Amino acid sequence: MIPPLGRHGRAEGGGGQVRNRPGRKRESASGAPGSGDRRRGAGTVLRTGPARRVVIVRRTAGGAPEHGPAEPAGLSPMLRAAAAYGWRLIIVGAVVYAVFVALGKFHLVTLAVFLGLVLTALLEPLTSLLNRWMPRSVAVASGLLLGIVLLFGVLSLIGANVAGEWAGLRREFDGGVARIERWLQGPPVHLSRDTLAHLQTWVRRFVSTHRSALISTALSGVDRIVEAATVGVLALFCSVFFLHSGSRMWRWFGGQLPGARRRPVRLAGRAAWTTFTGYTRGIVLVAAINAVLVGVALFILGVPLAVPLAVLEFFAAFIPLVGSPVALAVAAVVALAAKGPVIALIVVLLIVVIGQIEGHxxxxLVMSRAVQLHPVVVALSVVCGAVTAGVAGAIVAVPLVSVVWSVYGVLRALPAASFRTP
Known part of the structure; x- marks a missing residue:
């Protein structure tokens, strides 16, 4: 006989059976009273008192009792699994929140590193091509120099285009405003002259009243320009080292990890970089095609500032699903003021056509290999990024979610032994 169990569910001695104390009812693990406890590997359940605490006594292969923790009776397995997953999700959510708070404190540095990675993804093919005929350092300098020349060439083209069309554009806008007023006075709006005059007076009064606020906003824009220049210089600095010795930097980071962790980290990093470069190059190609289509269409329609509006479309296309319609809406306003409602309506139809070409x-064709996300996920990512960090968050959101999803897919395919501590 086995001595009875103690107060904490431990056997007071050795043996192979469990003896009931007064006031306790013995049941088997299956729930039938007094059955199944003589078989090897079977369990004996002792039910005590009104609190209905259950002590499970399991038998090991050698016959020795193995006591599990006391659990409340009637607790469903689904509730236990939900609780187990719940506290794990709480910890993961707290860690993610802490990471985003830290990144928000250093948002300029984070944005600079992100732009440095973008420049690296765009210039790495050119640098590798030049590296066949020249040293790596010279190839990096040549690639960055070509990129800077291209950027300043586009900016100078925009400035020359605006300066050449400014006088005619001002006359067209004055005539366009008069046409818009006549259109608002006619059907179907039927606004009176007094209403339009009152609206103009209200705009002038608003500008004169809030002149100091507008001036301070303009001066704060100077601070934004300084911050943008700082971010650009830091991004250029980071891209130089990423292009020159990015692979060595990653190998050094992997070498600091334990041996069992190096392979998962190496595979995750490779998947993240492949997804990021594919997304970056793909979105640049999509934005360039959109800008060419918009520029050609606006030039054919005779809308002024076709080149600056095409460049605006190029940069706006980096915000998926949202940026392109906003840029084309600006083009529609310019067309309305300069060419009238018919041309503006054609530009609105152009928004629909280009949106269909981009989406379908x-x-x-371009982004399917790099980004395997549902359009709903893309839209929610853009909105959450915009709410969290404004325009920069909307731009960063989709590549960030894509990278995280690709890393998760790679780590999920690895065996569980790859994550065990040796």
């Missing part, structure tokens, strides 16, 4: 032709 360009993205499936």
């Amino acid at each position: 032709v360009l993205h499936p």
